[in-house]
Amino acid sequence: MRTYTREIDVESPTDVLVIGSGPSGLAAAVAAAREGMTVRLVEQYGYLGGNLTGALVGPCMTSFSLDGKTQLIRGIFDEFVRTMESLGGAVHPSHTVGGSPFAGFMTYGHEAVTPFDPEVAKRVALEMALDAGVELMLHSMMVDSVVENGRVAGAVVAHKGGMSFLPATVTVDASGDGDVAARARAEFRYGRESDGTVQPMTLFFRVRDVDDEAVAAYQAEHPEERFPFESLVEKAHRDGTYSLPRRGVQLFKTLEPGVWRVNTTRVTGVDGTDVHDLTRAEVEARRQVLDLLDFFRAELPGMGSSRLLDTAATIGVRETRRIVGTYEITLDDLVQARAFEDVVTVAGYPVDIHSPTSKDGPFDDDIPTTANVYEIPYGALVPAEVDGLLVAGRCISGTHEALAAIRVMPPAFALGQAAGTAAAQAARGGIAPRDVDVRALQERLLEAGAYLGERLARDRSML
Structure with a gap:
């Protein structure tokens, strides 16, 4: 048997490394780059968008409150949608409130959806990333994390040229599966508590x-x-x-x-x-x-x-690893509309569980109804022990039931924007992401067009 060895190339370091270009990764990369950071975005396919494009998932489910009265997901997501709309490739969700043929042949409530053309989404995602100054690394798959003294120092990726180490001050895991965090030995949970099974996969x-x-x-x-x-x-x-x-x-x-x-x-x-x-x-x-x-x-x-x-080019995966963060979101948090001082995203999508073992779901009657608006805290993006790392998208810290509400694409955009902005602040200040000044983070998100709920909107002086 022959043995082949090859040295791993070392790329130039960046302030922020983002793994995965789905809604959360795209938003994280754009947000960090707009903060003046050097940003490298790694994507396994030859285009950006993840489930938004490659998996043909659509429309984007509601970005509004449960009653359809308030648009909650704004910022980069809203810019993305309005740019697609200007090109004839989307309908803004404000035009589908109260019922629309694009809401799907369904009657369970989330009318404020965003139909879009996946090819237009690919174009807009690429233009937004390049315009922000993001360095793209397509056709590359993350295969390992590099950890130094308990801190993620970057990632190793595989590509046609072999393997490369991508050093970074802060890494954002937007892989969906928490790959970076898991390979850095961050603690994670998997499946529902009763039997460890996860929601089924679907090919659109x-x-x-x-x-x-x-x-x-x-x-x-x-x-x-x-x-x-x-x-x-x-x-x-x-x-x-x-x-x-x-x-x-x-x-x-x-x-x-x-x-x-x-x-x-x-x-x-x-x-x-x-x-x-x-x-x-x-x-x-x-x-x-x-x-x-x-x-x-x-x-x-x-x-x-x-x-x-x-x-679709790839099957859609609803649920795998959920990284254990400094805070774990629960279903009760969403039902009771628990207020968090470190809120970085608000959403209003209901609990959308597809049963791992039967034909039940989504939106079963035995699942409690979420609040009209609920909050997602920064602590759910911060791994409990590993430093130099933030997670965004469906691998954030939450229970099986809570994840079923927050895993969809509009909240993923908002979580990515929060993670990218926080990563930029950590890199600029030379501090761990867990030590970011959350009030300063919230203020920057608001300045960038995000919405963090009426509590902060009424009195920004509290920041």
Whole structure:
């Protein structure tokens, strides 16, 4: 057997290193660069956006309060959406409040959504990053963390040229799976408390040649159905002609007539941090796409002539590691609208749990309703023990139930903006992220267009 060795290249150091360019990573990189820091953004694909683009996840779920009256996620997210809208590639959520065909064929409440074109999203994400001065490193996958004296000093990435060490003063883990934190031996939790299982994976796909009017007519005739085509799916379950563990068909109308996003494949019992499970999930989900297309054409009004337009480049992973932070968000925090002095994000999305073991979810009746507006503290972004690191997106510190509300894309943007701004302040001051002046961080977020709730909006002098 031959053994090959190769030295790891060492790249120039940066103030801030961001791993992952999904909504949280993109916002973190842009925010840190706008603070005057040198920023390197690492992405495994050849474009930015993560689930926003590569996984075809859409529309962006609500960025408003639960009652639809107040836009909560602003700042970089709002800039991103308005730029897409100016290019004809999105509808701002303020135009979908109170009901819209783009809210999806559903009746469970979150009307203030953001439909968008994934190709326009790729363009805007790239332009925002480059305009801010972010250095991009595409086609590169993070493979290890470098830790010196309990502090993350950067990461090792693999790419076509081999492997490189990327030194940085502060690293932001926006990998979704908490890869940087886990490889730095940060403590993390995985799965629900009862049995350790996580929410299932879904491969998004798009169909064309849908009769939009027929779908709308069915919806109008069945206002009692909580999930799209629920009665038809339940009948097929009883008849043994439909085997997917779903109670309906999740459909979302796109900006193009006759084209709908489909969020209905479901692969349970798989671990998004295990390559063999990911492979099995991709294979199974793509088989499910073909079965669903046959079912659509045979059984669903308006879908008789539908054809597959495309499938996502990667399966969507809802839940893996949740890094243990200096504060862990709980479901009770969201239900009771607990106030945090270190609030860095506010949101209003409900608890969206897809059952790991059955066809239940999302939005089951036995899950308490969240408050109209709830807060997310800075402590959920700070690993409890490891320094030099912040986490953003769905790997932040929270329980299985709390994560199901805060994991969606608009809050991820806001968490990323907070993490990137904090990383910049830590790098500039030569301090650990846990020692950042939170009041100064909040003030900077507000100056950059973020919204942190009425408490701070009423009296910014408290900062």
